[in-house]
Amino acid sequence: MTAPALIALAHGSRDPRSAATVSALVDATKALRPDLRIEKAFLDLAKPGFHTVVDRLVKAGYDEIVVVPLLLVEAFHARVDVPEAIAEATARHPGLQIRATQVLGLEPRFLEVLDERLREALSGARVRELDALVLAAAGTSDPLANQAVARLARLWGTHHRLPVTAAYATSAPPATGEAVRAFRAEGRRHIAVASLFLAPGNLVDRATELALEAGAVAVSEPLGAHPEIARTILARYAVGAVELVPV
Known part of the structure:
Protein backbone atom coordinates (compact mmCIF):
# COMPACT_ATOMS: atom_id res chain seq x y z
CA MET A 1 0.00 0.00 0.00
CA LEU A 106 4.95 27.99 17.30
CA GLU A 107 6.58 24.91 18.75
CA PRO A 108 8.66 25.63 21.86
CA ARG A 109 11.51 23.66 20.27
CA PHE A 110 11.63 26.30 17.54
CA LEU A 111 13.20 28.51 20.20
CA GLU A 112 16.34 26.40 19.78
CA VAL A 113 16.35 27.31 16.09
CA LEU A 114 15.85 30.98 17.00
CA ASP A 115 18.78 30.77 19.39
CA GLU A 116 20.98 29.22 16.74
CA ARG A 117 20.11 31.91 14.20
CA LEU A 118 20.60 34.65 16.78
CA ARG A 119 24.00 33.32 17.83
CA GLU A 120 25.04 33.49 14.17
CA ALA A 121 23.89 37.12 13.97
CA LEU A 122 25.59 38.07 17.25
CA SER A 123 28.82 36.44 16.13
CA GLY A 124 28.73 38.31 12.83
CA ALA A 125 28.13 41.61 14.63
CA ARG A 126 30.77 40.81 17.28
CA VAL A 127 28.23 41.27 20.07
CA ARG A 128 28.88 39.55 23.38
CA GLU A 129 26.46 41.26 25.74
CA LEU A 130 22.66 41.49 25.68
CA ASP A 131 20.20 43.14 28.03
CA ALA A 132 16.95 42.73 26.06
CA LEU A 133 15.44 40.73 23.21
CA VAL A 134 12.73 41.35 20.63
CA LEU A 135 10.87 38.50 18.93
CA ALA A 136 9.81 39.78 15.51
CA ALA A 137 6.92 38.04 13.71
CA ALA A 138 4.76 38.79 10.69
CA GLY A 139 1.68 39.79 12.65
CA THR A 140 -1.96 39.28 11.74
CA SER A 141 -5.37 40.84 12.30
CA ASP A 142 -6.20 37.78 14.42
CA PRO A 143 -5.50 38.75 18.05
CA LEU A 144 -5.29 35.11 19.17
CA ALA A 145 -2.46 34.45 16.73
CA ASN A 146 -0.59 37.52 17.94
CA GLN A 147 -1.13 36.41 21.53
CA ALA A 148 0.45 33.06 20.67
CA VAL A 149 3.57 34.91 19.50
CA ALA A 150 3.58 36.95 22.72
CA ARG A 151 3.37 33.75 24.79
CA LEU A 152 6.32 32.29 22.92
CA ALA A 153 8.24 35.51 23.55
CA ARG A 154 7.59 35.23 27.29
CA LEU A 155 8.77 31.61 27.26
CA TRP A 156 11.92 32.65 25.41
CA GLY A 157 12.57 35.47 27.87
CA THR A 158 12.17 33.13 30.84
CA HIS A 159 14.70 30.76 29.29
CA HIS A 160 17.28 33.51 28.81
CA ARG A 161 16.35 35.53 31.93
CA LEU A 162 16.04 38.63 29.80
CA PRO A 163 13.13 40.97 29.09
CA VAL A 164 11.53 40.13 25.74
CA THR A 165 8.93 41.97 23.68
CA ALA A 166 7.03 40.53 20.73
CA ALA A 167 6.93 42.83 17.69
CA TYR A 168 5.01 42.57 14.44
CA ALA A 169 5.71 43.55 10.85
CA THR A 170 2.03 44.14 10.02
CA SER A 171 -1.43 44.51 11.50
CA ALA A 172 -0.50 44.94 15.17
CA PRO A 173 1.78 47.07 17.34
CA PRO A 174 4.53 47.35 18.24
CA ALA A 175 6.75 47.33 15.16
CA THR A 176 10.32 46.16 15.68
CA GLY A 177 11.66 49.71 15.76
CA GLU A 178 9.13 50.72 18.40
CA ALA A 179 10.01 47.70 20.54
CA VAL A 180 13.72 48.48 20.35
CA ARG A 181 13.18 52.15 21.16
CA ALA A 182 11.01 51.25 24.16
CA PHE A 183 13.84 49.15 25.59
CA ARG A 184 16.34 51.92 24.89
CA ALA A 185 14.08 54.36 26.74
CA GLU A 186 14.50 52.06 29.76
CA GLY A 187 18.26 52.47 29.47
CA ARG A 188 18.98 49.18 27.73
CA ARG A 189 21.58 49.41 24.97
CA HIS A 190 22.29 45.84 23.87
CA ILE A 191 19.06 44.73 22.22
CA ALA A 192 18.93 41.89 19.69
CA VAL A 193 16.06 40.90 17.44
CA ALA A 194 15.18 37.33 16.47
CA SER A 195 13.23 36.84 13.24
CA LEU A 196 10.28 34.49 13.80
CA PHE A 197 9.70 34.10 10.07
CA LEU A 198 10.06 30.94 8.05
CA ALA A 199 11.74 32.56 5.04
CA PRO A 200 13.19 35.87 3.86
CA GLY A 201 11.00 38.44 2.19
CA ASN A 202 9.91 42.06 2.20
CA LEU A 203 8.37 41.86 5.66
CA VAL A 204 11.58 40.50 7.13
CA ASP A 205 13.63 43.15 5.35
CA ARG A 206 11.41 45.95 6.69
CA ALA A 207 11.39 44.57 10.22
CA THR A 208 15.18 44.31 10.11
CA GLU A 209 15.58 47.83 8.75
CA LEU A 210 13.36 49.34 11.44
CA ALA A 211 15.13 47.43 14.21
CA LEU A 212 18.62 48.50 13.11
CA GLU A 213 17.54 52.12 12.63
CA ALA A 214 16.21 52.08 16.20
CA GLY A 215 19.55 50.81 17.54
CA ALA A 216 19.33 47.02 17.65
CA VAL A 217 22.80 45.47 17.86
CA ALA A 218 21.88 42.44 15.72
CA VAL A 219 18.95 40.92 13.83
CA SER A 220 18.86 37.21 13.07
CA GLU A 221 17.97 35.50 9.82
CA PRO A 222 14.61 33.67 9.57
CA LEU A 223 14.24 30.06 10.72
CA GLY A 224 14.90 28.75 7.20
Whole structure:
Protein backbone atom coordinates (compact mmCIF):
# COMPACT_ATOMS: atom_id res chain seq x y z
CA MET A 1 0.00 0.00 0.00
CA THR A 2 1.45 3.35 -1.07
CA ALA A 3 1.81 5.92 1.68
CA PRO A 4 -0.05 9.19 1.14
CA ALA A 5 1.86 11.89 -0.67
CA LEU A 6 2.94 14.94 1.30
CA ILE A 7 2.47 18.48 0.03
CA ALA A 8 4.36 21.14 1.97
CA LEU A 9 2.14 24.12 1.24
CA ALA A 10 3.54 27.64 1.62
CA HIS A 11 1.64 30.86 1.09
CA GLY A 12 4.04 32.19 -1.53
CA SER A 13 5.89 35.44 -2.11
CA ARG A 14 7.15 37.51 -5.02
CA ASP A 15 10.56 37.43 -3.36
CA PRO A 16 12.59 34.59 -4.93
CA ARG A 17 14.46 34.08 -1.65
CA SER A 18 11.24 32.82 -0.10
CA ALA A 19 10.66 30.13 -2.74
CA ALA A 20 14.32 29.12 -2.54
CA THR A 21 14.02 28.65 1.22
CA VAL A 22 10.87 26.55 0.85
CA SER A 23 12.67 24.42 -1.76
CA ALA A 24 15.61 23.91 0.60
CA LEU A 25 13.26 23.01 3.45
CA VAL A 26 11.44 20.45 1.31
CA ASP A 27 14.79 18.99 0.23
CA ALA A 28 15.76 18.66 3.90
CA THR A 29 12.46 16.90 4.59
CA LYS A 30 12.99 14.51 1.67
CA ALA A 31 16.43 13.67 3.02
CA LEU A 32 14.82 12.49 6.27
CA ARG A 33 12.16 10.39 4.50
CA PRO A 34 13.37 9.43 1.02
CA ASP A 35 10.64 6.76 0.89
CA LEU A 36 7.87 9.38 0.75
CA ARG A 37 6.60 11.37 -2.20
CA ILE A 38 7.09 14.94 -0.97
CA GLU A 39 6.22 18.00 -3.04
CA LYS A 40 6.31 21.73 -2.42
CA ALA A 41 3.43 23.97 -3.50
CA PHE A 42 2.30 27.56 -3.08
CA LEU A 43 -1.10 29.10 -2.55
CA ASP A 44 -0.19 32.26 -4.45
CA LEU A 45 2.58 34.38 -5.96
CA ALA A 46 4.98 31.50 -6.67
CA LYS A 47 5.14 28.24 -8.59
CA PRO A 48 4.24 25.44 -8.58
CA GLY A 49 0.70 26.23 -7.53
CA PHE A 50 -1.24 23.89 -5.27
CA HIS A 51 -3.59 22.62 -7.99
CA THR A 52 -0.71 21.96 -10.38
CA VAL A 53 0.95 19.74 -7.77
CA VAL A 54 -2.30 17.95 -6.91
CA ASP A 55 -2.91 17.22 -10.61
CA ARG A 56 0.62 15.83 -10.90
CA LEU A 57 0.14 13.52 -7.93
CA VAL A 58 -3.24 12.27 -9.15
CA LYS A 59 -1.70 11.55 -12.54
CA ALA A 60 1.04 9.58 -10.74
CA GLY A 61 -1.61 7.40 -9.10
CA TYR A 62 -1.94 8.94 -5.65
CA ASP A 63 -5.45 9.05 -4.21
CA GLU A 64 -4.43 10.22 -0.71
CA ILE A 65 -2.57 13.43 0.06
CA VAL A 66 -1.54 15.02 3.33
CA VAL A 67 -1.10 18.80 3.20
CA VAL A 68 1.18 20.40 5.78
CA PRO A 69 0.69 24.20 5.79
CA LEU A 70 4.06 25.91 6.19
CA LEU A 71 2.58 28.57 8.44
CA LEU A 72 3.68 29.61 11.90
CA VAL A 73 0.31 30.80 13.19
CA GLU A 74 -3.26 29.58 12.87
CA ALA A 75 -4.73 32.65 11.16
CA PHE A 76 -6.62 33.56 7.97
CA HIS A 77 -4.49 31.57 5.52
CA ALA A 78 -4.81 28.41 7.60
CA ARG A 79 -8.51 28.81 8.39
CA VAL A 80 -9.72 30.01 4.98
CA ASP A 81 -7.22 29.78 2.11
CA VAL A 82 -6.02 26.23 2.76
CA PRO A 83 -9.49 24.65 3.24
CA GLU A 84 -10.81 26.44 0.15
CA ALA A 85 -7.92 25.18 -1.98
CA ILE A 86 -8.44 21.63 -0.72
CA ALA A 87 -12.19 21.76 -1.30
CA GLU A 88 -11.61 22.89 -4.88
CA ALA A 89 -9.03 20.15 -5.49
CA THR A 90 -11.25 17.36 -4.16
CA ALA A 91 -14.18 18.64 -6.23
CA ARG A 92 -12.02 18.43 -9.34
CA HIS A 93 -10.81 14.90 -8.51
CA PRO A 94 -13.61 12.60 -7.34
CA GLY A 95 -12.28 9.90 -5.03
CA LEU A 96 -9.24 11.92 -3.99
CA GLN A 97 -8.76 12.28 -0.24
CA ILE A 98 -6.80 15.25 1.07
CA ARG A 99 -6.14 15.86 4.75
CA ALA A 100 -4.78 19.19 5.96
CA THR A 101 -2.75 18.98 9.16
CA GLN A 102 -2.20 21.61 11.79
CA VAL A 103 0.14 24.39 10.73
CA LEU A 104 3.78 24.19 11.74
CA GLY A 105 2.82 26.49 14.57
CA LEU A 106 4.95 27.99 17.30
CA GLU A 107 6.58 24.91 18.75
CA PRO A 108 8.66 25.63 21.86
CA ARG A 109 11.51 23.66 20.27
CA PHE A 110 11.63 26.30 17.54
CA LEU A 111 13.20 28.51 20.20
CA GLU A 112 16.34 26.40 19.78
CA VAL A 113 16.35 27.31 16.09
CA LEU A 114 15.85 30.98 17.00
CA ASP A 115 18.78 30.77 19.39
CA GLU A 116 20.98 29.22 16.74
CA ARG A 117 20.11 31.91 14.20
CA LEU A 118 20.60 34.65 16.78
CA ARG A 119 24.00 33.32 17.83
CA GLU A 120 25.04 33.49 14.17
CA ALA A 121 23.89 37.12 13.97
CA LEU A 122 25.59 38.07 17.25
CA SER A 123 28.82 36.44 16.13
CA GLY A 124 28.73 38.31 12.83
CA ALA A 125 28.13 41.61 14.63
CA ARG A 126 30.77 40.81 17.28
CA VAL A 127 28.23 41.27 20.07
CA ARG A 128 28.88 39.55 23.38
CA GLU A 129 26.46 41.26 25.74
CA LEU A 130 22.66 41.49 25.68
CA ASP A 131 20.20 43.14 28.03
CA ALA A 132 16.95 42.73 26.06
CA LEU A 133 15.44 40.73 23.21
CA VAL A 134 12.73 41.35 20.63
CA LEU A 135 10.87 38.50 18.93
CA ALA A 136 9.81 39.78 15.51
CA ALA A 137 6.92 38.04 13.71
CA ALA A 138 4.76 38.79 10.69
CA GLY A 139 1.68 39.79 12.65
CA THR A 140 -1.96 39.28 11.74
CA SER A 141 -5.37 40.84 12.30
CA ASP A 142 -6.20 37.78 14.42
CA PRO A 143 -5.50 38.75 18.05
CA LEU A 144 -5.29 35.11 19.17
CA ALA A 145 -2.46 34.45 16.73
CA ASN A 146 -0.59 37.52 17.94
CA GLN A 147 -1.13 36.41 21.53
CA ALA A 148 0.45 33.06 20.67
CA VAL A 149 3.57 34.91 19.50
CA ALA A 150 3.58 36.95 22.72
CA ARG A 151 3.37 33.75 24.79
CA LEU A 152 6.32 32.29 22.92
CA ALA A 153 8.24 35.51 23.55
CA ARG A 154 7.59 35.23 27.29
CA LEU A 155 8.77 31.61 27.26
CA TRP A 156 11.92 32.65 25.41
CA GLY A 157 12.57 35.47 27.87
CA THR A 158 12.17 33.13 30.84
CA HIS A 159 14.70 30.76 29.29
CA HIS A 160 17.28 33.51 28.81
CA ARG A 161 16.35 35.53 31.93
CA LEU A 162 16.04 38.63 29.80
CA PRO A 163 13.13 40.97 29.09
CA VAL A 164 11.53 40.13 25.74
CA THR A 165 8.93 41.97 23.68
CA ALA A 166 7.03 40.53 20.73
CA ALA A 167 6.93 42.83 17.69
CA TYR A 168 5.01 42.57 14.44
CA ALA A 169 5.71 43.55 10.85
CA THR A 170 2.03 44.14 10.02
CA SER A 171 -1.43 44.51 11.50
CA ALA A 172 -0.50 44.94 15.17
CA PRO A 173 1.78 47.07 17.34
CA PRO A 174 4.53 47.35 18.24
CA ALA A 175 6.75 47.33 15.16
CA THR A 176 10.32 46.16 15.68
CA GLY A 177 11.66 49.71 15.76
CA GLU A 178 9.13 50.72 18.40
CA ALA A 179 10.01 47.70 20.54
CA VAL A 180 13.72 48.48 20.35
CA ARG A 181 13.18 52.15 21.16
CA ALA A 182 11.01 51.25 24.16
CA PHE A 183 13.84 49.15 25.59
CA ARG A 184 16.34 51.92 24.89
CA ALA A 185 14.08 54.36 26.74
CA GLU A 186 14.50 52.06 29.76
CA GLY A 187 18.26 52.47 29.47
CA ARG A 188 18.98 49.18 27.73
CA ARG A 189 21.58 49.41 24.97
CA HIS A 190 22.29 45.84 23.87
CA ILE A 191 19.06 44.73 22.22
CA ALA A 192 18.93 41.89 19.69
CA VAL A 193 16.06 40.90 17.44
CA ALA A 194 15.18 37.33 16.47
CA SER A 195 13.23 36.84 13.24
CA LEU A 196 10.28 34.49 13.80
CA PHE A 197 9.70 34.10 10.07
CA LEU A 198 10.06 30.94 8.05
CA ALA A 199 11.74 32.56 5.04
CA PRO A 200 13.19 35.87 3.86
CA GLY A 201 11.00 38.44 2.19
CA ASN A 202 9.91 42.06 2.20
CA LEU A 203 8.37 41.86 5.66
CA VAL A 204 11.58 40.50 7.13
CA ASP A 205 13.63 43.15 5.35
CA ARG A 206 11.41 45.95 6.69
CA ALA A 207 11.39 44.57 10.22
CA THR A 208 15.18 44.31 10.11
CA GLU A 209 15.58 47.83 8.75
CA LEU A 210 13.36 49.34 11.44
CA ALA A 211 15.13 47.43 14.21
CA LEU A 212 18.62 48.50 13.11
CA GLU A 213 17.54 52.12 12.63
CA ALA A 214 16.21 52.08 16.20
CA GLY A 215 19.55 50.81 17.54
CA ALA A 216 19.33 47.02 17.65
CA VAL A 217 22.80 45.47 17.86
CA ALA A 218 21.88 42.44 15.72
CA VAL A 219 18.95 40.92 13.83
CA SER A 220 18.86 37.21 13.07
CA GLU A 221 17.97 35.50 9.82
CA PRO A 222 14.61 33.67 9.57
CA LEU A 223 14.24 30.06 10.72
CA GLY A 224 14.90 28.75 7.20
CA ALA A 225 15.59 25.18 6.11
CA HIS A 226 16.52 23.90 9.55
CA PRO A 227 16.35 20.15 10.32
CA GLU A 228 14.03 20.86 13.26
CA ILE A 229 11.51 22.45 10.91
CA ALA A 230 11.79 19.46 8.57
CA ARG A 231 11.18 17.07 11.47
CA THR A 232 8.09 19.05 12.44
CA ILE A 233 6.74 18.76 8.89
CA LEU A 234 7.10 14.99 9.12
CA ALA A 235 5.48 14.90 12.55
CA ARG A 236 2.48 16.78 11.18
CA TYR A 237 2.39 14.43 8.18
CA ALA A 238 2.37 11.35 10.43
CA VAL A 239 -0.77 12.58 12.21
CA GLY A 240 -2.46 13.45 8.92
CA ALA A 241 -1.64 10.08 7.39
CA VAL A 242 -3.17 8.25 10.37
CA GLU A 243 -6.33 10.35 10.03
CA LEU A 244 -6.69 9.09 6.45
CA VAL A 245 -6.81 5.47 7.60
CA PRO A 246 -10.42 4.17 7.54
CA VAL A 247 -11.82 3.40 10.98
